[in-house]
Amino acid sequence: MTAQLIDGNGLSRQLRTEVAQRAAALKARGTTPGLAVVLVGDNPASQVYVRNKVKACEDSGLHSVLEKYDATLTEAALLARVEALNEDPAIHGILVQLPLPAHIDAQKVIEAISPAKDVDGFHIASAGALMTGMPGFWPCTPYGCMKMLESIGYDLRGKHAVVIGRSNIVGKPMALMLLQKNATVTICHSATQDLKAHTLQADVIVAAVGKRNVLTADMVKPGAVVLDVGMNRNEEGKLCGDVDFDGVKEVAGYITPVPGGVGPMTITMLLVNTLEAAERAAGS
Numbered sequence: 582m583t584a585q586l587i588d589g590n591g592l593s594r595q596l597r598t599e600v601a602q603r604a605a606a607l608k609a610r611g612t613t614p615g616l617a618v619v620l621v622g623d624n625p626a627s628q629v630y631v632r633n634k635v636k637a638c639e640d641s642g643l644h645s646v647l648e649k650y651d652a653t654l655t656e657a658a659l660l661a662r663v664e665a666l667n668e669d670p671a672i673h674g675i676l677v678q679l680p681l682p683a684h685i686d687a688q689k690v691i692e693a694i695s696p697a698k699d700v701d702g703f704h705i706a707s708a709g710a711l712m713t714g715m716p717g718f719w720p721c722t723p724y725g726c727m728k729m730l731e732s733i734g735y736d737l738r739g740k741h742a743v744v745i746g747r748s749n750i751v752g753k754p755m756a757l758m759l760l761q762k763n764a765t766v767t768i769c770h771s772a773t774q775d776l777k778a779h780t781l782q783a784d785v786i787v788a789a790v791g792k793r794n795v796l797t798a799d800m801v802k803p804g805a806v807v808l809d810v811g812m813n814r815n816e817e818g819k820l821c822g823d824v825d826f827d828g829v830k831e832v833a834g835y836i837t838p839v840p841g842g843v844g845p846m847t848i849t850m851l852l853v854n855t856l857e858a859a860e861r862a863a864g865s
């Protein structure tokens with residue numbers, strides 16, 4: 582193995598300690614940061630995710646409430662709950678777990694969240710703020726990737742970053758964050774011709790497709806930084822990313838493992854955003 586590992590667990594521990602310290606300081610001044618997590622239906626993966634989010638809050642001294650609703654909840658009832666949480670002074674961040682049942686318009690629900698409490702960074706106002714370089718909440722997964730690059734002291738100025746994937750949650754905001762740090766950014770996606778020709782030019786590659794082995798060793802320039810956002814299962818049911826880790830680790834300069842890479846950073850940045858929302862609400 583030639584690549585150095587970027588340890589998402591270790592970095593998360595460090596950042597969560599800082600969150601806990603800032604949360605305690607804010608609490609001492611009378612504001613306990615609070616996150617509301619709303620889950621509709623019984624998607625098994627979502628149940629695990631929301632449980633982890635609530636536990637992470639508890640571990641860092643943040644207040645959290647988990648609101649669980651039956652899959653039959655109407656869109657109007659969910660919008661009413663979001664409105665109530667917007668008005669609740671004990672709640673600084675609101676997260677409505679996706680996916681929502683098909684009869685609910687997810688975008689409508691996201692737009693109902695006050696941008697001041699949009700700790701997922703999914704609201705159009707948050708996306709617009711990121712695009713224009715204004716203050717706002719950044720989506721947690723790409724934000725976590727930026728923290729990982731920061732942790733290795735990586736200067737993106739003038740570097741070529743290739744993002745594979747164009748989702749609103751990861752690919753697009755990731756590209757904007759890299760651009761903000763003066764990288765030259767290429768976004769590749771399912772219609773891209775000759776993905777390898779692009780990735781071979783890259784100093785930084787972010788794989789965010791949701792498909793195994795999208796990036797293999799022959800597609801990576803020696804020394805490149807590879808961030809793997811994928812969360813897939815292999816034939817044995819083992820968690821794996823979008824990157825062929827065993828091959829790519831012999832070529833890359835840095836690489837994030839799965840599990841233990843980008844995954845833990847997503848929840849960590851949710852804590853950071855919630856704390857930030859509480860600090861802003863408290864005027865500090």
Ligand code: GUN
Nearest residue numbers: 676677678679680701721
């Ligand atoms: N579903 C999967 N990931 C996420 C996330 O980061 N936020 C929300 N709200 N739903 C998700």
